[in-house]
Amino acid sequence: MRQDVRTHAHDLNGALGVILASADLHVHRNGESEDNRAAFSLIMEAARKASGLVEKLAGAATADEAGMDSAYERDLDYLDRIAGSPDPVLADLERSGRLEEIPIVDxxxxxxxxxxxxxxxxxxxxxxxxxxxxxxxxxxxxxxxxxxxxxxxxxxxxxxxxxxxxxxxxxxxxxxxxxxxxxxxxxxxxxxxxxxxxxxxxxxxxxxxxxxxxxxxxxxxxxxxxxxxxxxxxxxxxxxxxxxxxxxxxxxxxxxxxxxxxxxxxxxxxxxxxxxxxxx
Ligand SMILES: C[S@@+](CC[C@H](N)C(=O)[O-])C[C@H]1O[C@@H](n2cnc3c(N)ncnc32)[C@H](O)[C@@H]1O
The missing domain is CATH 3.40.50.150 (Vaccinia Virus protein VP39)
Structure with a gap:
């Protein structure tokens, strides 16, 4: 994937990770009203969806790119696409890993x-x-x-x-x-x-x-x-x-x-x- 696309996708996912983490904090904080919890849950859901879209856009940019690194990368993108998204906790862990630069398995x-x-x-x-x-x-x-x-x-x-x-x-x-x-x-x-x-x-x-x-x-x-x-x-x-x-x-x-x-x-x-x- 082009380096600038990779960097923008990484930064955008980082920003979404911050939104997700702070909404998560409010959802789980004692003293928040039911209305607030519901609102923050909606924010979390939207941030997750947006992060999924960022990954799809980055994937599309990769697939569209004439000078793709190799057929091997295309194979990996294809396999990842057909395997579907991991469950929400794993997706949040991937975001935390990226955001906080914690090395995790692929x-x-x-x-x-x-x-x-x-x-x-x-x-x-x-x-x-x-x-x-x-x-x-x-x-x-x-x-x-x-x-x-x-x-x-x-x-x-x-x-x-x-x-x-x-x-x-x-x-x-x-x-x-x-x-x-x-x-x-x-x-x-x-x-x-x-x-x-x-x-x-x-x-x-x-x-x-x-x-x-x-x-x-x-x-x-x-x-x-x-x-x-x-x-x-x-x-x-x-x-x-x-x-x-x-x-x-x-x-x-x-x-x-x-x-x-x-x-x-x-x-x-x-x-x-x-x-x-x-x-x-
Ligand atoms: C690559 S990360 C593990 C990633 C994790 N397996 C995953 O995929 O989510 C390596 C971890 O090893 C831990 N570590 C460092 N020294 C260690 C030690 N002596 N014994 C066990 N773990 C250690 C680090 O704190 C770090 O969290």
């Missing part, structure tokens, strides 16, 4: 997580890196009855916001938040107790997470990992000035694909998603 990655968690009929899911809970909500929507997610993030401010989104999505009772570094929590969890483990925390620690996570997986359990293409940087020619995160992701990818206890692949979805199952 929408197509969220959909993939949802499908895989459902396909595994997962009873116990472990997530490393909660942020505002976007990926958590995608997975929680797919949980079998009685199933649980443990999600780890040392940032309490972020996970408080995530908890609010979990309540709004009606999944808070299925999610346990642990506010500690993932390496500490992983070391305390029982072996062979998780059906799915999703890794999306510090890139420099990915190898350490994998080492501690594999024993926690049940046999045939899945380990899923985000950011394995790391913004197109992993595939670039290695150089002495590469950031530590880039070096860490490259090392991790080789360990992941060559892991003796896993059958693993990396799919170029979103920012590159690792998908593996425990075979030993």
């Amino acid at each position: 929408r197509e990655t969220g959909r993939l997580l949802e499908v895989l968690v459902a396909a595994k009929s997962a009873q116990r899911v472990l997530e490393l890196g909660t942020a505002y809970g976007y990926s958590t909500v995608w997975m929680a929507k797919a949980l079998a009855p009685g199933a649980r997610i443990v999600t780890i993030d040392p940032d309490r401010e972020r996970t408080q916001i995530a908890h609010g989104f979990f309540q709004r999505a009606g999944v808070a009772d299925r999610i346990e938040i642990r506010n500690a570094p993932a390496l500490d929590v992983l070391a305390e969890l029982p072996e062979k107790s998780f059906d799915v483990i999703f890794i999306d925390a510090l890139k420099e620690e990915y190898s350490g997470y994998l080492r501690l996570a594999v024993p926690l997986l049940k046999m045939a359990g899945m380990v899923l990992v985000d950011n394995l293409l790391w913004g197109h940087r992993a595939s670039m020619q290695p150089s002495g000035s590469d950031a530590d995160s880039v070096k860490a992701i490259r090392t991790f990818n080789e360990e992941f694909l060559g892991h003796s206890q896993l059958l693993a692949t990396i799919i170029p979805v979103g920012d590159g998603v690792g998908v593996a199952t425990r075979i030993r």
Whole structure:
């Protein structure tokens, strides 16, 4: 998509996000009259609709553009269009992520997580890196009855916001938040107790997470990992000035694909998603 269209769409979505957040505040504030709540609900609905239209306009601009980046981008736009909009809480999470520059998984990655968690009929899911809970909500929507997610993030401010989104999505009772570094929590969890483990925390620690996570997986359990293409940087020619995160992701990818206890692949979805199952 043209950079100016992308920037305007981003800014406009940012402004709509502010309107949405302040209307949301009034809808949930004690002491507001019923009339006020109703009015602010209407404002929220209009802002959501407008944000959907911005995305459609940006999509149309992309499709219309003669110099489109590639057929691959067109494919992605097409798939996103036919998949339909995510539910309102996920759409609000996407806006919050954009507005506050919180890195969250791409929408197509969220959909993939949802499908895989459902396909595994997962009873116990472990997530490393909660942020505002976007990926958590995608997975929680797919949980079998009685199933649980443990999600780890040392940032309490972020996970408080995530908890609010979990309540709004009606999944808070299925999610346990642990506010500690993932390496500490992983070391305390029982072996062979998780059906799915999703890794999306510090890139420099990915190898350490994998080492501690594999024993926690049940046999045939899945380990899923985000950011394995790391913004197109992993595939670039290695150089002495590469950031530590880039070096860490490259090392991790080789360990992941060559892991003796896993059958693993990396799919170029979103920012590159690792998908593996425990075979030993
Ligand atoms: C990429 S974000 C997670 C995004 C989230 N999975 C989503 O898609 O909505 C990474 C998160 O890892 C958290 N983090 C940082 N250090 C961590 C650690 N040592 N253990 C676990 N999480 C950590 C950060 O606070 C941040 O919220």
